[in-house]
Amino acid sequence: MKANILLNVEVISKNGRRHGLVKSLVVVNHVVKYLVINPGGILTKAQFFKPESIVDVNYKRLIVGSDKDIIKVKGKKVKNYFDEAFPLMxxxxxxxxxxxxxxxxxxxxxxxxxxxxxxxxxxxxxxxxxxxxxxxxxxxxxxxxxxxxxxxxxxxxxxxxxxxxxxxxxxxxx
CATH class of the missing domain: 2.30.30.240 (PRC-barrel domain)
Structure with missing residues (x-):
């Protein structure tokens, strides 16, 4: 699959909850490790998830298995997840x-x-x-x-x- 299919699509949990749009793919050693969500809003925490959580994807939406698959952390802790990583596009x-x-x-x-x-x-x-x-x-x-x-x-x-x-x-x- 092409990487651009995973970008700018809405992330939805299986239960129907909407989380935001995928804005970036984080790559480590030529493997996509995380997909970063832009949930909107000024005071929201950073949100991202592992690609293994994806149940279904098309050009409009991406479905993850559960709300628990979404990792939410404060800005200072994001670096711990993204060490030795780069955004793809x-x-x-x-x-x-x-x-x-x-x-x-x-x-x-x-x-x-x-x-x-x-x-x-x-x-x-x-x-x-x-x-x-x-x-x-x-x-x-x-x-x-x-x-x-x-x-x-x-x-x-x-x-x-x-x-x-x-x-x-x-x-x-x-």
Whole structure:
């Protein structure tokens, strides 16, 4: 499944209680560990849950098994849960020389293990128009110093034939 399916969907418990919208996916070692909920309101506690709690998901809603699956903590304690973690979308990617060349646009997630197999990297608006997103296997990216490090040069980024370049899709440009 694609990571964007899990974002901006309403979280509902099996009993029908609404918790808010999923705003972020927290990743550790290329595995989705938590989904962060934006419950709305100024004085609300941070809310998140483990992906194993998901019973059903589609583009509009995500159902968790129980209200008890939602973890609610004060802001100061959130760091304890998210140590060595990064938010998935829009996260910076650098090459082996430390040159920033893109941001995470999406990812492919295994359904049962929530392990990320590959990342879609947006290098620039115009490059995305021409070619679509670059695909990098998760094994080629390492999280360190608060960025994802690609083991090769940024120009070695291969493109799988996705047919996702907007210019290609709309205009038939090759």
């Amino acid at each position: 829009d996260y910076p990617v650098v090459d082996k020389n430390g040159t920033a060349f893109g941001r995470i646009a999406n990812a492919t997630i295994e359904k049962d293990s929530y392990k990320i197999t590959e990342y879609e990297v947006s290098r620039s608006f115009f490059d995305d128009l021409d070619h679509g997103f670059g695909i990098i296997n998760a094994s080629e990216l390492v999280y360190k110093d608060q960025v994802l490090c690609y083991e090769k040069e940024m120009f070695d980024l291969g493109f799988k034939n996705q047919g996702t370049g907007i210019a290609n899709k709309l205009l038939g440009v090759k």
